[in-house]
Amino acid sequence: MDQTTNALRGEGIALSFGGIKVLRGLDVEFRAGEITGLIGPNGAGKTSLFNCLTGAYLPQEGTISYAGDPLNGLPPAARANKGIVRSFQHVALCPDLTVRENVMMGIARNGSAGWLSAFLPLPGGTREREEMARSADEALADLGLPDVGDKLPGELPPGMQRLVEIARAVVGKPSVLMLDEPAAGLNNSETRDLTKVLRKLASTDLVMVVVEHDMDLVMSICDRIYVLNFGEFVAVGSPEEVRSNPDVVRIYLGSDDDE
Amino acid sequence: MSFWDSLLYDLFPLIWSGMITGCLYALGALGLVMIFKCSKVVNFSHGNVAGLTAFLVYGLSSGMLMSLSWGAAVLVALLAAVAIAFLIYSIISPLVFESDLTSTIATLGFGLIAQGVTLLTFGADIVALDLPIPRFAFSVLGLLITGYDLTVLAVAVVTIGALFIIIDYTKLGIAFRAISENPFAAEVCGLNLRSVHYFAWITAAILGVVGALLIVPTTFLSVTTVATFMLQAFAAAVIGGFASLPGALVGGVLVGVLMNLFTFYVSPEFSSTFLLAVILVALNIFPNGILQKVGGSRV
């Protein structure tokens, strides 16, 4: 399959809040089979672009499409149905559900059990739940978390909670996986584990987008990197190209603290 | 009677008196909104506490508890309202910072206690509370204007004016606005959330007492009248958007007029149902309050 046909594409995305231009007509292409990084200093517009792609914000101008299929105006829930899923910067797991159930929420929307089986022990609903639980356990095992299914998220360290979130995102075999600062709040060894997991997840038909502050993580896993500043792209290219780009160096030297 | 006559003799007087009572609903609503704006708590004890203090004025001035002059009785009642508000907020303040849902439920507990204390002290009977309101009346263009109307108007204008001046110009008022906009940023800037919350709760209690005392001449005083009065205040606050002080004012007047028109032209027996319908319709048409643009959710 051609990498570029199954791409998440944005053309001329412009977003402004009350007259302040946050994104100034951005063209982006996130290709299948690649891990694409989105970096830039605080306030550059990374999160805004990310939210436009997930549907949390609706940009005033521009089109967003996946594999030629336009997504404009679709709310996040509808984009999820098209296989476009995300993780959250601040862990957004439900504290009342077990880890396994949280991961099951990644595929629960595909379920067909109706309201009747929500209240009555009908065999269809029971079977569906068992199937979802099995998929969730597989996803957890794939990410190196085989024994935590029955625990509550609050009982896990932050690094593991992050991995559970990623498990929830990938359990439905998404076509686009968007990660919002996956390394935020993780210590060094947790970040190393995360790097391994992300490399393992990359496959030929998956579009993976990572918004991240942690430069080492981005440089080590991304195939291509977009550098954003003041709502515009300063540089696009491989980690080597971006690293040697004088504009990027200036932006990141200007603020020696990228937090 | 011709159409114009009925307009003159029914509609205008109804609108006028609706606006007068509406000012009192607005006083109640302003208190609810002030508390909600800064602490995100809906104070369901507002009506019952105001009712208790209105009864206190009655008890202190009628000789039931004491025989004070009405001025002294009102002063004592105001102090009592301030003390009760202080006490309530002190007890629930640890909850306020944890969950607005839990603290909202807790205010219902205080409402129940205030209601019970009123019943225990003053009984369930209806009493007449006499306030020294000037008894005169004159007519302007066929509209009968009474001393009560003008008193309510004057007190409402002075109270609400004072409130807006305090909020706009005093240090506490500015802190209140800052915290209502963004509690986290305001606290980072060194503003004390707790003292602003106390300010809002105490101000709300005072507004509640004023509103409750002035509504009594039109309804008599019983355990339930002031609580019902406060439902109109809730409706006013909802119409105004629950987080807008001018909205509460407009909402109060609107509710007053609408209620008057409904009870006269349609049915006096379904007034609470009508109020419910008004709230539901208002939520649908002005989800962000009558003074704000429609659209966008504010959660």
Next chain:
Amino acid sequence: MSDQATHIIPGQSVVSRLSGMATSGLTTAVVVAVLIFMPLLLGGSWTFTLGLCFANSIGVLAVSLLVRYGGEVSIGHTFFTALGAYSVGVLDTRYGISLWASVPLALLLGVVFGLLFAWPSRNLHGIYLAVTTLALALAVPEMINNFDVLTGGYEGLYVATPFIPGIEMGLQRYYVALFMLVIVCLAVARLRLSRQGMALLLAKAHPAAADAFGTRRVWARVSIMGISGGIGAICGATLAFSGSTVSPGGFTFWQAIFLLVGSVVSFYGLSLTRVLIGGAFVTLVPQLLSASGAWIPVLYGLALLGMILLGHYMPRIRKAMNRKAEAN
């Protein structure tokens, strides 16, 4: 409203664990077994009162469910109980139709009106729903009294048609209530495991996350009120049958608040034993204090505050004690 309300409840995390489920299942089974034999030991009036306890427990469950799954508070559930009670009362007295038809009707009406009431505030902060239910609670007595052609006004209706003909009515009133309570508790326990129930919990904790995985906030806000309204109506239907009369006195503003108090007193619990505590509180306290009515609001208010403060401070005290124990 914020989702933290339910996190402070002691022992809550235990419920969702398998071991905890097994023990609580065992307790429930023992409690139900004891309740089945109760009428053999108790006199008629106590059997009657216990039946009312079961019915009110269902109402408490409806309110708790709304808090747990929706993060919302209702002080107007008497509307739904009245809906259910008058479905039973009217069908019984006017048409001689028994619970077989009136309970499904009650459920349907409760769900439909629950959805309708949640709709206007679907996009707004939870307090709007709370205020709407306040107006609802105050409107209920007015509606009942003014639709007296149907409702019988102040005099009310008397429910006399047996559920199963041939069995003594006093026993039926008890066992039907117990049966309804058990069924509703089982259905709610099932909901916790269903994809809809899990989606509701996620939407309550993290609306944005739920949205990103296909659960729309509006869907969550509206459907939990439909479920809670339906259960509220079943509570009313059971009250009507077990209490034998349906009159406006059972659906006052205070009754609506008492249901919420019952929910708080049971720490918003959804298990049979927990809701029984709430139901018993709502039923028994007014009976015990019937001679001194003015103390009821005071006592309820104190109980409400006491439980809330207990829920707030207990985990802290327990933590402090644990720390002390570890230090020793």
